[in-house]
Amino acid sequence: MNERDMMLTAILKCRPVDLIAEPPALTRRQEAAFNRMQARRLSGEPLQYILRSCDFMGVELTVDPRVLIPRPETEILVEKALERAKTLAARKELRILDLGTGSGNIAIAMAKYLPNCSVTAVDIDPRALSLARRNAAANGVDSSISFCQEDMTVFLSRAAEEEKQYDIIVSNPPYIAAPQLPHLPIEVRFEPQAALDGGMDGLKFYRGIIARAHRLIRPGGYLLLEIGDGQVKDIERIFVSYEQYHQLNFTKDYAGTDRVVCAQVKGKLKNG
Numbered sequence: 001m002n003e004r005d006m007m008l009t010a011i012l013k014c015r016p017v018d019l020i021a022e023p024p025a026l027t028r029r030q031e032a033a034f035n036r037m038q039a040r041r042l043s044g045e046p047l048q049y050i051l052r053s054c055d056f057m058g059v060e061l062t063v064d065p066r067v068l069i070p071r072p073e074t075e076i077l078v079e080k081a082l083e084r085a086k087t088l089a090a091r092k093e094l095r096i097l098d099l100g101t102g103s104g105n106i107a108i109a110m111a112k113y114l115p116n117c118s119v120t121a122v123d124i125d126p127r128a129l130s131l132a133r134r135n136a137a138a139n140g141v142d143s144s145i146s147f148c149q150e151d152m153t154v155f156l157s158r159a160a161e162e163e164k165q166y167d168i169i170v171s172n173p174p175y176i177a178a179p180q181l182p183h184l185p186i187e188v189r190f191e192p193q194a195a196l197d198g199g200m201d202g203l204k205f206y207r208g209i210i211a212r213a214h215r216l217i218r219p220g221g222y223l224l225l226e227i228g229d230g231q232v233k234d235i236e237r238i239f240v241s242y243e244q245y246h247q248l249n250f251t252k253d254y255a256g257t258d259r260v261v262c263a264q265v266k267g268k269l270k271n272g
């Protein structure tokens with residue numbers, strides 16, 4: 001379906017097939033709404049914000065400028081996390097931590113496809129969290145997810161002191177190097193800056209997460225991270241400086257770029 005038809009089905013609240021069966025006759029109000037949508041799109045605003053909707057792994061999400069628009073590459077991160085979760089299936093209830101949850105896409109997909117899990121979803125932005133909560137409820141998984149508004153590194157340090165334990169920690173953190181931010185395509189500039197800004201070299205969040213996550217992951221559990229273009233060597237270097245991790249594994253995206261890293265925390269897998 002092209003963008004014009006997506007706008008029309010949203011305005012007419014009809015199915016794509018209805019547009020083919022009968023060419024749409026718009027009322028004046030609907031025509032005005034269509035023109036407004038087209039003008040926003042021409043200004044560079046992403047279609048998903050205009051339609052306030054996005055599909056992520058078969059999960060329907062509301063999106064608006066409070067949150068990053070979930071990317072198809074992030075589905076690879078979730079697929080890998082689900083694969084790892086299967087290897088831990090003998091554990092009674094899988095405990096998952098999603099750092100920088102945004103729209104809630106990762107947390108909600110994990111909760112939907114892993115019925116025996118509980119997810120904690122952290123984000124620093126209260127506006128993003130309120131949308132994530134709404135998305136969780138709309139997808140019927142709100143009872144499996146608890147949301148927490150906190151800086152992710154503060155959360156990790158505090159949770160370690162409280163001796164919290166997770167089977168899987170997953171994150172798609174902000175990973176654009178700050179000097180690159182003004183040069184991003186116009187569409188990306190509509191998205192929240194805090195969802196993109198990974199510090200001067202784009203690696204700030206990886207350092208913070210990798211340094212702390214191993215204290216919270218049960219032996220045999222996993223840390224999975226989405227990574228930015230060209231960051232693979234730096235991220236490998238950060239991981240190998242912590243002896244607590246092993247089995248480092250990278251997965252490429254559809255364009256052949258290393259996009260997801262998975263590491264296992266050493267120690268014997270325990271069930272229960």
Ligand SMILES: C[S@@+](CC[C@H](N)C(=O)[O-])C[C@H]1O[C@@H](n2cnc3c(N)ncnc32)[C@H](O)[C@@H]1O
Binds near residue numbers: 069105123152
């Ligand atoms: C790249 S977006 C990912 C959003 C979503 N998980 C996804 O995959 O589309 C990063 C998220 O991290 C959040 N964030 C940024 N800085 C943070 C921090 N210091 N602590 C916690 N969350 C943070 C942003 O608000 C944003 O929602």
